[in-house]
Amino acid sequence: MIGLCLASIRQKLYQQLSVTAYPEEGLSPLNKLVAVIIVASIVIVTLATEPTIYEPWKDQIIAADITIGILFAIEYILRLWVAGEDPEYKGLIGRIKYAFTLRALLDLLAVLPFFLGFVGGDIFLLRLFRLVRIYTLAKLGDFSIAMKHIKDAVKERYMELFLAFMLAMVVLLISSTVMFLVEGPVQPDKFGSIPRAMWWGIATLTTIGYGDIYPQSALGKFCCSITCLAAIGLIAMPTGIMAAAFSDAFQRHKKTIQDRHHH
């Protein structure tokens, strides 16, 4: 009788915990809750590193950390238990098999940091790996189509993007060498070596421009201006490749759907 009741609970829980077994569209309420706890966990860990937040809220943060740790531990045990619903992971041997799937290992990784180190210290930051679990919950409907689009676009044009990156690296090397030669004698602490000039080059070619390092001589400013203009090209190239790749990926997807309707 209790066994039947347990089996029924296990089945319902399986539908709630498994992303693919949930009969309706979207995430199950329980998995939505899990996602919220994961994000909350990340936010708490992040904020706990800030002394001006940690000091006055110390007790609450530790309490929240323990609560989340326990919740994840319970969730892990439940997932292990309901895994038996899947014929593949039936019985004790099945459960051990399940425990060594990537998914279960990621779940375990979300539990472990809690036991490894308490609030404070660098081990505490291992809790950030919990974010990876979001990915295991994310393979659903529109979301997974969009993910496929982005993956396809990047994969299809991987070589072009890599070449654009290589070109950027070459421009970085050339411009940094030129600035080292031109501006190095004027500002030896900032442009006195190629690696130092590269710090300028990166900030310039990505158009970030922190402003901690820039040429002061007229010739240096002239060479820098040419690099600045090259930066536009270096940004336009990957963006253009991505745009064309996405256009391709969307059209391919549309065609696949049309073909499916025709047959």
Next chain:
Amino acid sequence: MIGLCLASIRQKLYQQLSVTAYPEEGLSPLNKLVAVIIVASIVIVTLATEPTIYEPWKDQIIAADITIGILFAIEYILRLWVAGEDPEYKGLIGRIKYAFTLRALLDLLAVLPFFLGFVGGDIFLLRLFRLVRIYTLAKLGDFSIAMKHIKDAVKERYMELFLAFMLAMVVLLISSTVMFLVEGPVQPDKFGSIPRAMWWGIATLTTIGYGDIYPQSALGKFCCSITCLAAIGLIAMPTGIMAAAFSDAFQRHKKTIQDRHHH
């Protein structure tokens, strides 16, 4: 006789005030004037917050504010009156019904701040909500087609844009955590916590680079350089998605027009 005259005025005014009832293309002269007054109102409110402008022009600004307030009040009453031209809003009950439409409530919102608070103080800023009224005047011809294009493009690729945003957030979290670990001990006031490092991360990944916060150690600069390069990808992704989405939206619109011509 006066009733007939009034009815004629009401009809003509209705054509002038209603965006859809105006027989010719574009906005009616009266609605153009309303649009100009709305913009003028926003500009005046904005400038009035600047002491170096407000002090010498105090009297003129208050006068303009009162004038605009009265004009909007008159306009609101007129709109309420001419609403009866529309069979749906006929009679007193129709007017009350009209007064509770989103449009009429927005118009009322444009009048209210004038009575709630005079120049100066934060309530004064509520006048900025008048800008929303521009939107109610904007649903016209080419403008609404362009609006549809942008809406369609964003809506169609909402999921891809959301994923690109999520990816950016993950890169932000990772790079900020790395910089907190690497640069935190060197500049504890700037990189001493993940939220602090995130302020650097946002300025870097969006390529803004205010320059108030940047790494000083060699290892920090190296990690920052990798983040800078990632920034290009994070900007290229949404731009590429938007480009492909607009390309799609324009072609769909073109096809719709062609189909209409064929039938």
Next chain:
Amino acid sequence: MIGLCLASIRQKLYQQLSVTAYPEEGLSPLNKLVAVIIVASIVIVTLATEPTIYEPWKDQIIAADITIGILFAIEYILRLWVAGEDPEYKGLIGRIKYAFTLRALLDLLAVLPFFLGFVGGDIFLLRLFRLVRIYTLAKLGDFSIAMKHIKDAVKERYMELFLAFMLAMVVLLISSTVMFLVEGPVQPDKFGSIPRAMWWGIATLTTIGYGDIYPQSALGKFCCSITCLAAIGLIAMPTGIMAAAFSDAFQRHKKTIQDRHHH
């Protein structure tokens, strides 16, 4: 005899000076020279404003300025003379008619600044208008096709670009108002009014980030971060529209060529 010789010279000069009458492809050697002199003139005017360049090179700059002024005067007279080759501008009345064409007026504008003011002073800068003449030389072959592409792309999607601009302005107004309220009390000299906060808003939304003005309070940094992320969208939108518009313009052009080949 001399008349015949003059007529022959005039004809040859006409072919050299007129952009459309030149029988071969590209610009005629004389017009290439004119283009070089225009660019040289701009460069000299620009450099002459820099005291560290002007002082040591004063004599040479004045000499170059006079030479270029005389060359442009000669060119203007020659253009007036050879205009008679075109049946439309024959005879004295034709020449007067020619002198009032936009082209001839632009050429005159290139000569006048030389007589109006010598080196130094703001009138001197009128010489920069000579740049406009480049445009009259530029309507040629591939160049004019490329110009048509850009014009078409911008024109076709003018409304979408305008809407994207309007959206950017609304985001600028909102973010500046929020920062004025949040950061104003902390940094009254920098965020103490909406126009001042707009200076921050422009530098942030265009991702320039000079770094002279940025929030210092935690809440201000949070609001700023959201604006930074919005900036990516505001840049992605016009870029995406342009990409789709260019894609359209290129394909339309290709189709036009194909249709021409079919008939």
Next chain:
Amino acid sequence: MIGLCLASIRQKLYQQLSVTAYPEEGLSPLNKLVAVIIVASIVIVTLATEPTIYEPWKDQIIAADITIGILFAIEYILRLWVAGEDPEYKGLIGRIKYAFTLRALLDLLAVLPFFLGFVGGDIFLLRLFRLVRIYTLAKLGDFSIAMKHIKDAVKERYMELFLAFMLAMVVLLISSTVMFLVEGPVQPDKFGSIPRAMWWGIATLTTIGYGDIYPQSALGKFCCSITCLAAIGLIAMPTGIMAAAFSDAFQRHKKTIQDRHHH
């Protein structure tokens, strides 16, 4: 007997050293090693310019430099020797002919700097030219298709990109002249001449914004804001052109493959 053995070694070495003769896909193991040594050489030269790295690692850097120099010399001699496998470069005269090919000259250029100058001094930087050799190894499979895509896209739309660049230059000239007139009297050391204002213009129009130079007067900030907005357009234009060009290049390539399959 030894001759036969040597011939066999020469043939195997030829397959390893020649990019096109290698029977399998991708680079041969030996050429991969050469590529790694080239990159290592660049990294070492770059790091050697940094005193804080050079001083403690002096002996190791010099040792690595000599080793790489000797390796490149050996590689050059081997390439000269195995060139005879190619019928075109058989015998002594063939080898001399080979030595004057672009490829062989580049290889020689990679060896020479080692003999011209030792570590330290500007001649030392000539070693950076070794990077060019990477290009001679890079003409392979997917890589060369991607390279063709980028080349095609840029070449096809060269004129549009050039026009976009010209437009940017005109906007730079106009905005710099305006800022020179408006902001020059306020900050003569920063905006006191058009070339100085151009340094601001470049940093602004490329959205880099180092922050060493920005307007301080209200009118200057207003003019600067307009330039900032123009910057978005100037970046959107080349990016849009590139996106459309890549879209074209990818589709052309796809069509070529389809046509090949049909025939």
